Amino acid sequence: MRKPKVTAKFRRETEERLRRVARAAEVFIDGEAFKGIPVDPALNTGDDYRVDHEKFIAVKKTLLRLKRLEPGDVGVITWRRFRDQADITVPADAHPCAVRPGNHPVTPAMAEAFAGRVAVQELDWRGCPLLSVCAPIRDSLDDVVGVVEVFASLAPERLRVDTLRY
Amino acid sequence: MAARIPPVWCADLLVALDPCAAPGAVNPAEPADFPLRNDLWDAQAGTVRLAGAAGEVLAFQLVLEKRAGALEALRLEGADGCGLALLQQVAVPVDGRFHDDPLVPVAPARAAEVVPEITRQAPRLKGRRRQAFTVELTIPRGAPAGAREAALVLKAGGRDLRLKLALAVHGFELPEAPGCTADLNCYGRVPGPGSEGIVEDSESYRAVEREHFRMAREHLALFHLLPYTHAGRIEDGYAPVLSGRGRNRHVADWMPFDRHWGPYLDGSAFRGCRGGERPVEYLYLPVNLNWPAYFENFGTPGYQVEFGNVLGEMARHFAERGWTRTKFEVFFNHKARWKYFPWDMDEIRFDRDNQATALLARMAIEATKDVPAVKFVNRIDSSWIFDQSARTELGDLINLWVVNRTSHSAAPDEVALLRQKGQAVWPYGGAGAVAGPVRLDCLRWPWLAWGRETDGFTWWHALGWGRWEAVGRGGDHCLYPGARFGIAGPLASLRLKVLRRGMQDHAYLSLLVAKTGSRRAADEIVGRTVGANSREDWYQRGEGIESGGAEIQTASRTEKPWNTAGRSAWAAARAEVARAIEKA
Numbered sequence: 001m002r003k004p005k006v007t008a009k010f011r012r013e014t015e016e017r018l019r020r021v022a023r024a025a026e027v028f029i030d031g032e033a034f035k036g037i038p039v040d041p042a043l044n045t046g047d048d049y050r051v052d053h054e055k056f057i058a059v060k061k062t063l064l065r066l067k068r069l070e071p072g073d074v075g076v077i078t079w080r081r082f083r084d085q086a087d088i089t090v091p092a093d094a095h096p097c098a099v100r101p102g103n104h105p106v107t108p109a110m111a112e113a114f115a116g117r118v119a120v121q122e123l124d125w126r127g128c129p130l131l132s133v134c135a136p137i138r139d140s141l142d143d144v145v146g147v148v149e150v151f152a153s154l155a156p157e158r159l160r161v162d163t164l165r166y
Numbered sequence: 167m168a169a170r171i172p173p174v175w176c177a178d179l180l181v182a183l184d185p186c187a188a189p190g191a192v193n194p195a196e197p198a199d200f201p202l203r204n205d206l207w208d209a210q211a212g213t214v215r216l217a218g219a220a221g222e223v224l225a226f227q228l229v230l231e232k233r234a235g236a237l238e239a240l241r242l243e244g245a246d247g248c249g250l251a252l253l254q255q256v257a258v259p260v261d262g263r264f265h266d267d268p269l270v271p272v273a274p275a276r277a278a279e280v281v282p283e284i285t286r287q288a289p290r291l292k293g294r295r296r297q298a299f300t301v302e303l304t305i306p307r308g309a310p311a312g313a314r315e316a317a318l319v320l321k322a323g324g325r326d327l328r329l330k331l332a333l334a335v336h337g338f339e340l341p342e343a344p345g346c347t348a349d350l351n352c353y354g355r356v357p358g359p360g361s362e363g364i365v366e367d368s369e370s371y372r373a374v375e376r377e378h379f380r381m382a383r384e385h386l387a388l389f390h391l392l393p394y395t396h397a398g399r400i401e402d403g404y405a406p407v408l409s410g411r412g413r414n415r416h417v418a419d420w421m422p423f424d425r426h427w428g429p430y431l432d433g434s435a436f437r438g439c440r441g442g443e444r445p446v447e448y449l450y451l452p453v454n455l456n457w458p459a460y461f462e463n464f465g466t467p468g469y470q471v472e473f474g475n476v477l478g479e480m481a482r483h484f485a486e487r488g489w490t491r492t493k494f495e496v497f498f499n500h501k502a503r504w505k506y507f508p509w510d511m512d513e514i515r516f517d518r519d520n521q522a523t524a525l526l527a528r529m530a531i532e533a534t535k536d537v538p539a540v541k542f543v544n545r546i547d548s549s550w551i552f553d554q555s556a557r558t559e560l561g562d563l564i565n566l567w568v569v570n571r572t573s574h575s576a577a578p579d580e581v582a583l584l585r586q587k588g589q590a591v592w593p594y595g596g597a598g599a600v601a602g603p604v605r606l607d608c609l610r611w612p613w614l615a616w617g618r619e620t621d622g623f624t625w626w627h628a629l630g631w632g633r634w635e636a637v638g639r640g641g642d643h644c645l646y647p648g649a650r651f652g653i654a655g656p657l658a659s660l661r662l663k664v665l666r667r668g669m670q671d672h673a674y675l676s677l678l679v680a681k682t683g684s685r686r687a688a689d690e691i692v693g694r695t696v697g698a699n700s701r702e703d704w705y706q707r708g709e710g711i712e713s714g715g716a717e718i719q720t721a722s723r724t725e726k727p728w729n730t731a732g733r734s735a736w737a738a739a740r741a742e743v744a745r746a747i748e749k750a
Contacts (some may be wrong), residue, residue, distance in 0.1 A: 045503045047503075047513070047515045047550070049502055051502055051508045052508075053518075057464060060461065060462075060507075061462045064461060090505060091506060093397070162399075
């Protein structure tokens, strides 16, 4: 399949849109709730994996509302550090490149966000380009406790990230 | 030995035949002279013996050794209107060896053209020494009891061969509809046109999907398609279009739902189908934690209103359409491990997760209570804590319990308790293995349902088959995609054929109970033949849940006599039950 052509204007507009959502996510995701979601932080899947219901629901509702901030197709997902990798904690959407249900290598952009800075990365899903903005989630002490990633397709006529939800 | 083996011979469908082994070693569990004489075949007389009731489908394997040449044609003579169907057995690789399982239909009169093409399209198998076919005889409804001296006339390698067919028709008829639900569970889309990436709900897709439902119906089973993902995303065309939020949340357009599911709900999808033109017994609704209510409203009045509005509209719409024979399932398949939602609502490990299930079940009951003609059922899939959950308020709220086979086996009292409340309680597990000398796992499921006095059972996945180069061991599939062979629909498997035989056995048992007014006569026969004397014998009371208790079992691990009985014991049970029905 031929790689879709992405104009510089569309890419710039998409990045601006994602940055606005990511900025809102930085503000509105409750880092205190976020860091308390897994009951046992050493687990990330399996029959014994449990979450704090109230904290999970609070973060999930925030993500679902963030998706409504901007028109168009936007995926939102949150990550926490898990050993030397990253682990999906609360998704609104499936991450196009995530290993399900396991962990994901920390990409340079995610590493930047875990270090407290916003970063942009380009991804590929079966030949479709995606753009992603990673931003830190902070708790009440201003410590980074996770990463929120906001992403969108750069070829929406071929792929909408909303269709990726497993 | 090899010289004495006839070029064409027959065998029971339960016996797995190695397509490459020497003639005296076609099955490690059978004697070397198995191709010469076995339960249904006598090579010296050239006779295959079958027995069945009116309305029954009898199936056996027709085996052509390499020296017989390719099958060119097959016809049935003198069998009083019996239907004939022929399917070529295709070998697929499992754990480094090839095993027959998928079945490709062959028009019996056109075998000369079709068989070489199927062979060419099948996974390549070096060293094949025989080709087996599944032959199906359908005894017509109303067929009188008695013996038929018929013949199977086949042409192979340019030569004609006539096999005698001694067919005994019993003095009773099997009902069209099965006595329990053999649930073939699936998820999302069936393999079909455009099944990669974004799939349109096109007519061509629906036609392929419909063939899956018809295939299941033909085998006395139910094709059961969960229409949403773990995230709550609903496949295009599976749900009505909704609009609005909060109190304004309503159905805006029923057309996609009606177009997709309507033919299953009025039965028209099954027109001309063996098994009858009747609605599906159960249908999953698209209801999940994020549909029809927005999860961002969860725990608020808005969530309840959104949920209640749409379920109420569903109930009224279904009543208007006359869809009153199907049980519509409200089922939440979400699990915490998939991260989208916070509870395990499927295979629950911790009781606190049941609070959400109970809440939503109450909401569903409230939303649909004014339309009693439409059957909504709350469903749960339970494993780890089934015995505890059955004794909570869920026992009253949940109408369909689909329970891990081990957990089900361990808790006969809880199964009985729920059944007393009018709830259905099915064990679930997987289809039997593709590899292995005998296909008894598939046969036993309907017997298990009968023995445990349940209303059905679930094979958790009918389509998780992998790919042709590595189809998987079988616990997660019993159908194959037909596209490789130019078929716009699924292929049956040998294991599905065995399941149908088990379902027909279930009908025998049910007929005997109906005729005698109790289970006593059937229990006595089953106890004497396969070793289960009573309901209790079919359970393993107190059996511990094994490590990974929610894992899907493809075979029972209990050492109960019924589980170690050989295939001849099951055949004897069936024959004795048939005689008892005729005498009763």
